[in-house]
Amino acid sequence: MSNLEKKEMEIFNSRFSNSVRDLEASGIRKIFEAAGPGSVNMGIGQPDFDTPEHIKKAAIKAINDGFTGYTPGPGYLELRNALSNKFKTENEIDVGVDEIIVTSGASEAIFLALSSLINPGDEVLIPNPGFVSYSSTVKILNGKVIGVSLNEDMTIDVDSVLEQINPKTKALIMNSPGNPTGAVESEENIKALAEIATDMDITIISDEVYEHFIYEGVHKSPAKFSENVITVNACSKTYAMTGWRIGYAAADVKYIEQMGKVHQYVQACANSIAQKAAYAALTGPQDSVKIMRDEFLKRRDILISGLKELQIECNVPKGAFYAFPKVENCEATVQKLLKAGLITTPGTAFGTNGKDHIRLSYACSIDDIEKGLEIMEKVL
Ligand SMILES: Cc1ncc(COP(=O)(O)O)c(C=O)c1O
Known part of the structure; x- marks a missing residue:
């Protein structure tokens, strides 16, 4: 050189x-x-x-009706109400509107969750292999990525999680159905991991963006079994809306308050027009x-x-x-x-x-x- x-x-x-x-x-x-x-x-x-027609129409209507300014930081109230209803009926999770934040895609929700949890050097357990953003986001935040081994069927090896937990461990990321493996966690595994989170006081970030694309088994949310869970989801995959950038997270209000502070400074609010479209997606026909x-x-x-x-x-x-x-x-x-x-x-x-x-x-x-x-x- x-x-x-x-x-x-x-x-x-x-x-x-x-x-x-x-x-x-x-x-x-x-x-x-x-x-x-x-x-x-x-x-x-x-x-x-x-994206289905009725969702596009709702966005066009939102523009014509002048919904073009900032929305409340956590998202329009009517959208959070629809999400609260979605969590209750689809996931059996009881969350109020103050326990939900609407974000710019699931990606932002993952960033908010991790940035509100980890200090430099803190450890985050991530499925190896797992979705690319998890490890990169942890690295951006100066956290330490700890790979969790998977079983033969590509579900999380609970023993590998247990073995790796130490005082530095802050969070475990789960993603069922999973990218890149297509694996779906059993209810038994999800319950076991949720219990570990409660007992060891770590937080599960549960990325459920593929919840509606299941061909065998059923989708279960760990938040049903533990309060230490941030559930992340999005309209992106479910409604073929990847470019609209609407995601959301649900968790106990103590998590949402911290995540909301980061959201306020990096994003202000999710796109106002896309939020109206997301409301139409969640409350309209699901065919x-x-x-x-x-x-x-x-x-x-x-x-x-x-x-x-x-x-x-x-x-x-x-x-x-x-x-x-x-x-x-x-x-x-x-x-x-x-x-x-x-x-x-x-x-x-x-x-x-x-x-x-x-x-x-x-x-x-x-x-x-x-x-x-x-x-x-x-x-x-
Ligand atoms: C597992 C998983 N989580 C999150 C995302 C990102 O979702 P969004 O486009 O809503 O930010 C993806 C995108 O491929 C994904 O596969």
Whole structure:
């Protein structure tokens, strides 16, 4: 390195915060950037459906009616009322309007939860492999990521959680149905983890954005079994609204108050128009959710039986819209598939224990799934 380069490096290093400077760009984005035109895309993390008409109409009405200013920080009262009702009827959780905060996607809710809980050096237990944002957010906040091993069926290994808890442990993140694995936690596991949270005084952040895309088993919220739970959810996946940026969190008021302070300064409030759309989504007809769920199930079955024919080992995902088959050397495999015209995601993007897997999203057409399988047959 020349003296000039050394000097530039010193300036760069002293200018930016250590935690952000050392953060790696998302492994998923890198793949998309390298993909050729016309590639089959099985790397997608969002429903390939349009937002239902009645939701769009509610947003247009909100604009015409002048709902274009700031809303109350935690969100419109009518929306929080609808969410309180949703939690009661769908999740059997009793939360009042002051125990709910509307955020800019589930992503902001996760950030608010973690930033209100952790001091530098505090430990957060995260499923390994798990959704990319969890570990990155902990790192931005100077916390320490502790990977939790998964069982054969990709559910959380309760013993691994117990073994890793120490006085520095602040939180455990759960995500059922899970990204990238499609695993659905059993009620027994959820109860056991909720009891651990209560007994050891740690907080569970339960990310439930895929709750409506379950094909086997039922969705249970840990908040039903413990008060130490921040439940995170969003309209993003359920109503094909990823770009609208409406998420929400529910928890005891002591959590929501702290999270609300961060929200006030980083976001002020969630988008006013999208909040009106979210109200229409939650209180209007729910048939679009079932249509998407049934379609994903059909696609899952085509993908899983195709993988079986190719003798590619894969757990049958019980939820979400991802399969997580086993491959050798995931990063080289992803590159080979990419060259042959198929976009997938290496398991390592989700944690070290993902190294023998790739993530395949089936939020794409059946035609694309079939083309994807043909490419896999040639390449693997
Ligand atoms: C498990 C999980 N949580 C949260 C998110 C982010 O949701 P949102 O778009 O509402 O911020 C995603 C997006 O892919 C996800 O897979």
